[in-house]
Amino acid sequence: MIVLGCNGFTRVSDVFAERFGASGRDKHYLLGHDAGAALLVDGELVAAVEEERLNREKKTTDFPVRSIAWCLEHAGIEFSDIDLIAIPFDFSPEVLDQMLSGIASAPMPPAAKLQLLGDIGALYTDVVSHEAILADFAERTGFTPDPDKVVFVPHHLAHAMTGYHAAGLQDSAFLISDGRAEVLSTITGEIRDGRIRVFEESAIGAEYSMGLLFSALTRFLGFVPNNDEYKVMGLSGYADPPSPNPLLEHFVQLHDGGTYSFARPLATDDPWGLDPLFEEYFGPFRDDLAYRSRVAAAAQEMLTAVTRHQLRALEARTDLDRLLFEGGVALNCLNNTPLFESSRFDSMEVSFGASDTGVTIGAAVHAWLSHPSASGAPRPTPRVTPYLGPEYGDAAIEQALAEFAGRVRWTRLDDEEELVERVAELLTGKVVVGWYEGRLEHGPRALGHRSILANPGFPDIKDVINTRVKHREPFRPFAPIVLESDAPKIFEMGRKDRSPYMTFVFPVRPEFQDVIPGATHVDGTSRVQTLTEEDTPRLAALLRRFTALTDVPCLLNTSFNVAGEPIVCTPVDALRCFLGTEIDHLMLGNHLVSKTSG
Incomplete structure (x- = not known):
């Protein structure tokens, strides 16, 4: 079976700029960043490349037309040879209803609520609905896919399957945490024999996204959100976190079962909304090493406390000994070491595709393993390598x-x-x-x-x-x-x-x-x-x-x-x-x- 995974949208950056003001420093505060493609042939990952490497636009959101073309050329196949196309998002009508219901019940002025409803509607209709994605694919590639051969994979499940494939298809528990998927920001669960079970009661909505909160702090410190979080991680080594840490003392609230919430839900359409609160916690922003590193150390301590809280609950729910940690938050390597060392898991893996660069891989794996033809079929241990892109002689x-x-x-x-x-x-x-x-x-x-x-x-x-x-x-x-x-x-x-x-x-x-x-x-x-x-x-x-x-x-x-x-x-x-x-x-x-x- 040949499965093509692809991530990226032709219009998403325009819509986010026009509707949400996400441009310039905030241009990565959107869906579809890290566009790319991956090709899975009978369970073997034969090719994967990020669109940015080919179009030379860092963290591009554009439809991955170059990546798709290279993957097919590398494998010597054509569109007609593809059995399934896997998309690492599933904005179904039911998901749209959830999004609109959340806006309708939000404590917002009526005019702002109407505006946001319209903005989300435009995003859905023009960019992320199943119909819009199929039309985008046909327009950019010249190939019209059979809708029955296109699999829309929930974003976090694609992340989980990326880690599962990189771990050799071994049964594993997982923690997925990033900015936001369709309506969630983090889930936990298990993968056994290729089947995913999500612990639904542990899921956290996007309004309490640890990834988005860390991105908001990244922006507050003068960096590019959803891009420069590693700079905050590096800065944190220059200071101790304030004691008490205001983010843990006043903002993040930990609950039973590994869940958590914020004192103020995030307005996911407003990346600037928490800046006044950050200044209340840390004082007026100063562009100096001491101030920035103190805020960064507080953010790092908060991230470690929250993910450790989630992991404790996961440990109590599963008897598996292998942990997969995926999603953009998993790239915070300063957090990963103490997270593993304080856990009961025998091993903890973070793949080379933990961020959204890897969701094309995971979407293809999920589509392959979920197909009826995969049921009961032998699964060879995959060859795991990050060297999947172009080579030049x-x-x-x-x-x-x-x-x-x-x-x-x-x-x-x-x-x-x-x-x-x-x-x-x-x-x-x-x-x-x-x-x-x-x-x-x-x-x-x-x-x-x-x-x-x-x-x-x-x-x-x-x-x-x-x-x-x-x-x-x-x-x-x-x-x-x-x-x-x-x-x-x-x-x-x-x-x-x-x-x-x-x-x-x-x-x-x-x-x-x-x-x-x-x-x-x-x-x-x-x-x-x-x-x-x-x-x-x-x-x-x-x-x-x-x-x-x-x-x-x-x-x-x-x-x-x-x-x-x-x-x-x-x-x-x-x-x-x-x-x-x-x-x-x-x-x-x-x-x-x-x-x-x-």
């Missing part, structure tokens, strides 16, 4: 190099040992190296195929990359990559033995804090990525050789892009980023590239 690389002739010079290194040796020797110095190989990784984190690498043994290397390369805030930390076998020697990993997707944070052992200062955050922790020979053989070989030359057991790893742009996809993208920054060297496939003088 020597011909494409050399054509790209020719386009930039005169601005770059290069040496081709076909001997693998020589290539690794040359790059390892470069990294012994205070240089920054672009690293480009193989298939594009999926998700928001650099996982070793489109990376910027440096030597974490230099205390100021973080400042070098933030200012000269990434063009971003100086407080932002960088993650170390380390061989999985070496990680416990360097980091206090507790009950975790691997962290391949930078979704957990661990303290750096005291004896290594002076060895890798460039990858150690101000609070003494690191967001670790572990790797193996099987995952990334060339990068593993580079790390072994670098360690042999320097006695530094890690490399600093960050995504190959600059602030505000997607991770590079093509060789041309890589060269443009290389030439537009102060990256010193570029390993482009088998080509070691440097800049010409002048």
Whole structure:
């Protein structure tokens, strides 16, 4: 069975801008961000790519026409070969009735209520209804799908199935938390033998969304909501939370059964509505590190308290020992480590597609497993890899190099040992190296195929990359990559033995804090990525050789892009980023590239 998952809407950004004022800094405060496509063939994930990597618009909401075309081309199939199309949203008429009923009963002035009813009606009719999505698909692709072959998957169930597939289709409990889905923001439940059971009494509506609350705090601190929450996470390490924490003391209320509410329900159409309350709690906004980090620390403590409360209830409801944590909130790796360590679960997984980048995968998996033909059929253990996107061979690389002739010079290194040796020797110095190989990784984190690498043994290397390369805030930390076998020697990993997707944070052992200062955050922790020979053989070989030359057991790893742009996809993208920054060297496939003088 061939299943295509796709996420993205042609008109959604226009409707949100026109109807809700969500533009500029608030443009990601909407549905359909992280547009993309994924292709599942007989349960094997053969292709997945985010639309932003192809259209070069970060966090694009546009219909994923390029992503769909690439997935089909990669697999050598046509639209007529597809058995099912899976959409990771289900705005059914019943969901619309829930939304409209909620507005009708809300304590709002009649004029505002009428306006919001009209706005939601326009969003439904023009963008998210089943009919609108089918029409959008036909208009953008030229292929009219059979409505009987289109599966609309509730958004949170798509998140759950993303984690389930990445965990090898093993029975698991799950916690899903993000900004909002159709009408909910978080659910818990179980997956047994491919069937989902939601613990309905634990579901939280969008009006009490932890993801939206964290996004509102992100916006309050001057960042882009639904995009820059990781900056708040990084800032939180610079301060202790206020005691008592006003967010926990006055705003968030924990209830029995793992549920919670807010002292004031969120107006999900108004991302600015809580700003006066935040100033009441923390004082008038000040654009300085001390103020921002204090608010960030309060937000981080609140997030940990709420998710731990949810997890306690889930532990009491399930006898399963594996936990899947998915949704945008699960990307808060600073929360994930204490959440797991304080739980009774034997394992906790956060996939490379935990945010909305992965819902195309989960929607396709859900459609496959829910189809009658899947009942009772054997299910092979899926091959789990984040390297699911486009790959460009020597011909494409050399054509790209020719386009930039005169601005770059290069040496081709076909001997693998020589290539690794040359790059390892470069990294012994205070240089920054672009690293480009193989298939594009999926998700928001650099996982070793489109990376910027440096030597974490230099205390100021973080400042070098933030200012000269990434063009971003100086407080932002960088993650170390380390061989999985070496990680416990360097980091206090507790009950975790691997962290391949930078979704957990661990303290750096005291004896290594002076060895890798460039990858150690101000609070003494690191967001670790572990790797193996099987995952990334060339990068593993580079790390072994670098360690042999320097006695530094890690490399600093960050995504190959600059602030505000997607991770590079093509060789041309890589060269443009290389030439537009102060990256010193570029390993482009088998080509070691440097800049010409002048």
